Amino acid sequence: MTQQKKTILSGMRPTGKLHLGHLVGALENWVALQGEFQNYHLIADYHALTTNPETADIYANSIDMLIDWLSAGLDPEQSPMFRQSQIKEHAELHLIFSMLITTARLERNPTLKEQVRDLEMENIAYGHLGYPVLQAADILLYKGNVVPVGEDQLPHIEITREIARRFNALYPSEPPVFPEPEGKITKFARLTGLDGKRMSKSVGNTILLSDPPEVITKKLRTAVTDPQKLRKGDPGRPDVCLVFSYHNKFNPAETAEIRTNCESGALGCVDCKLRCAARIGDALAPMRERRTHFEAHMDDVRDILHSGELRAKEIAQATMHEVRTAMRIG
Numbered sequence: 001m002t003q004q005k006k007t008i009l010s011g012m013r014p015t016g017k018l019h020l021g022h023l024v025g026a027l028e029n030w031v032a033l034q035g036e037f038q039n040y041h042l043i044a045d046y047h048a049l050t051t052n053p054e055t056a057d058i059y060a061n062s063i064d065m066l067i068d069w070l071s072a073g074l075d076p077e078q079s080p081m082f083r084q085s086q087i088k089e090h091a092e093l094h095l096i097f098s099m100l101i102t103t104a105r106l107e108r109n110p111t112l113k114e115q116v117r118d119l120e121m122e123n124i125a126y127g128h129l130g131y132p133v134l135q136a137a138d139i140l141l142y143k144g145n146v147v148p149v150g151e152d153q154l155p156h157i158e159i160t161r162e163i164a165r166r167f168n169a170l171y172p173s174e175p176p177v178f179p180e181p182e183g184k185i186t187k188f189a190r191l192t193g194l195d196g197k198r199m200s201k202s203v204g205n206t207i208l209l210s211d212p213p214e215v216i217t218k219k220l221r222t223a224v225t226d227p228q229k230l231r232k233g234d235p236g237r238p239d240v241c242l243v244f245s246y247h248n249k250f251n252p253a254e255t256a257e258i259r260t261n262c263e264s265g266a267l268g269c270v271d272c273k274l275r276c277a278a279r280i281g282d283a284l285a286p287m288r289e290r291r292t293h294f295e296a297h298m299d300d301v302r303d304i305l306h307s308g309e310l311r312a313k314e315i316a317q318a319t320m321h322e323v324r325t326a327m328r329i330g
Contacts, residue, residue, distance in 0.1 A: 006146050007143055008040070010026070015201060016065065021190075025190065031072060043066065046090065046134065050131055066081060086313075094130070101163055133159070136164075140160065145181055160181055177322045192245065226269075235262075
């Protein structure tokens with residue numbers, strides 16, 4: 001008998017076109033896992049409202065992000081892609097789950113504590129507090145068994161596990177309605193933004209997956225480097241240079257040579273940046289080609305989204321039938 005694949009639910013908030021950080025931090029991993037697991041990919045447009053309640057651009061941003069997903073290699077036949085807002089069962093299960101966890105437990109969430117540092121407590125919306133509850137609904141609606149996360153996100157997965165246990169104990173059935181998902185610790189690669197700070201489109205320190213070679217070169221020319229290497233001939237320190245970290249990712253065949261020549265002063269920063277830009281451009285070329293195809297066939301993109309939403313809705317409705325049956329409110 002063929003063993004059934006375990007299920008993964010992964011998603012991103014739709015902020016438009018994606019950058020290198022999204023590629024190395026998530027997309028490459030998603031593509032690698034889609035043959036091993038049954039993957040569902042969520043365009044988390046409800047989650048996006050927690051940081052920006054404006055919705056004028058949310059559909060266009062969702063389509064842009066979807067095209068980048070497809071361009072990076074996600075296969076819609078294997079991995080349905082869909083908008084959270086179009087599957088009403090997300091909101092329904094979120095409501096039920098919100099009755100099964102205390103505000104005190106949610107206030108202990110480390111992610112919320114980080115947000116409180118930046119906002120006055122009276123400015124923390126319920127969306128911030130209830131973010132992991134909606135996330136639990138996202139995961140459990142599709143019976144997610146595995147959640148790829150970095151270690152910093154394990155507290156969210158633990159909340160999902162607690163909610164699953166609480167529901168299964170209150171409303172027992174055989175088998176239990178929900179699995180207790182396991183966090184799959186993934187060593188997500190981290191790329192620093194061009195200014196040496198966290199990569200963010202709002203700051204403007206990113207290279208987009210859709211950027212053409214000339215734009216990549218122009219952007220990379222602005223990247224900060226070793227502050228002690230002021231001119232060609234000065235010995236450099238590759239391990240403190242963000243451009244070298246980009247070489248490590250996109251130009252591994254030449255990193256040993258680049259390290260040696262940087263440390264000796266034989267390689268200047270301008271030439272180093274040009275070589276790096278060329279390798280990044282080469283790596284992104286297949287994605288840009290696929291993006292060009294999809295942008296010329298937008299009906300296909302919309303069909304992929306519609307098909308993914310139909311498939312997701314079928315799973316979501318079946319899960320909610322089990323939920324209502326177990327709760328005796330069907």
